[in-house]
Amino acid sequence: MKPSEAMLNTEGTGPEPAQDALIDAYSRAVAAVADSAGPAVVRVQSAAPGRRGGGLGSGVVIAGDGLVLTNSHVVAAARRVRVGLPEGGDREAEVLGDDPATDLALLRVELPRGAATATLGDSKVLKRGHLVVGIGNPLGFESTVTAGIVSALGRSLRSQSGHLIDDVIQTDAALNPGNSGGALVAASGQVVGINTAMIAGAQGLAFAVSSNTARFVIGEFIAHGRVRRAHLGIAAQTVPLARRVALAIHAGANAVRIGEVQAGGPADLAGLRVGDILVALESVTIAGADDLLRLLNAERIGRPVQVSLLREGRLVTRTVTAQERVQPAAARR
Incomplete structure (x- = not known):
């Protein structure tokens, strides 16, 4: 039987019942997601200085009091933007925060009563x-x-x-x-x-x-009103740990691999290298790059921190003095 024939039922008039059910289940799943989250997605347009027509993108309403999450590059350093609502019309929104380091920005806009909101998952x-x-x-x-x-x-x-x-x-x-x-x-x-x-x-x-x-x-x-954070001067990537390694060093299933070390930065000065795998900071397990981001908060700025890392199969400890991550002047406004 040719592949094309295998896709047809015994009468050759359509998909086999099992395949038809699978396609239908996929369609229902996508439609359900679109129905639940779609009404909370809005249009965002900025009138940024030096940008003809401003930036145009999307945003997600995450709270009934008008909080809208979008990209920093859509806001493009504007203080106020226009938000287009799914039911029609647009309103002015205030930029509450803008963080180019994560390409995220937070807006507040007055929403109509009963406006849809989306839920941030894990x-x-x-x-x-x-x-x-x-x-x-x-x-x-x-x-x-x-x-x-x-x-x-x-x-x-x-x-x-x-x-x-x-x-x-x-x-x-x-x-x-x-x-x-x-x-x-x-x-x-x-x-x-x-x-x-x-x-x-x-x-x-x-x-x-x-x-x-x-x-x-x-x-x-x-x-x-802004993200004030420390940094180690590295590019971090979440990687899985082999189960036997994780058990041996009492780490989680994931850790952070150093993909780049900034010359003259905190990690460079402490002797960290590309390829080192960070498993803990101050005895707190690092389960991914987002964990490291949260751990390097404002309280860590200028403070020596102990990092545990895997290097060439050995667990070693290094002391790194974190520095504040400085945003460009345009981002700080």
Whole structure:
């Protein structure tokens, strides 16, 4: 039997029942996600200085009091932006926080009564191959839905501002300009990422900032109006640990691999190297790049911290004096 014939039922008039049921289940899952999270995705347009027409992208309403999460590069250093609502009309929104280091920004806008909101989920539950749905406004086409799978986790990606964003989700969902700031949603209906970039000229390569990183950034915005954080001067990537290694050193299933060391930075001065795998900071297990980001808070600035790392199969400890990560003047406004 030819492959084409195998796809037909005994009468040759359509898909086999099992395949038909599988396609139907997939369609129902994507439709359910679109129905639950889609109404919480809005259009965001900035009128940034020096940018003709301003930036255009998407945003996700995450709270009923009008908090909207989007990309820093969509806001583009503007103090106020316009938010287009799914039910029509647009309103002015205030930029509460802008963090180019994670390409995230937080807005506040007055919403109509009963406006839909999305729930931020736990991005750590994601695995390669999981179904994800992208919702946004690509090329001005509002409320566009696209689906794909998680292609990889723990990527590092350089943002448009030149910062290296850690713990990025890679997906093959079809994203286009204008999807930036929109929602990447798991089959559960929870937002697990904020779409941040696609690779021009490539197919099946799109990226999102993890929801766990977004949670940390939102907390900083609300508490301080900006993200004040320490840094070690490294590019970090989440990697899995072999079970026997994790058990032997009492670490978690994942750790952080150093992919780049900034010359003259804290890690360089402490003797850390590319390829070192960080497993703990101050005796706290590091389960991923987002954990490291949260641990390096403002309290660590200027303080020596003990890091435990794997190097050439041995567990060693180094003392690193963290420095404050300084944002460009344009980002600080």
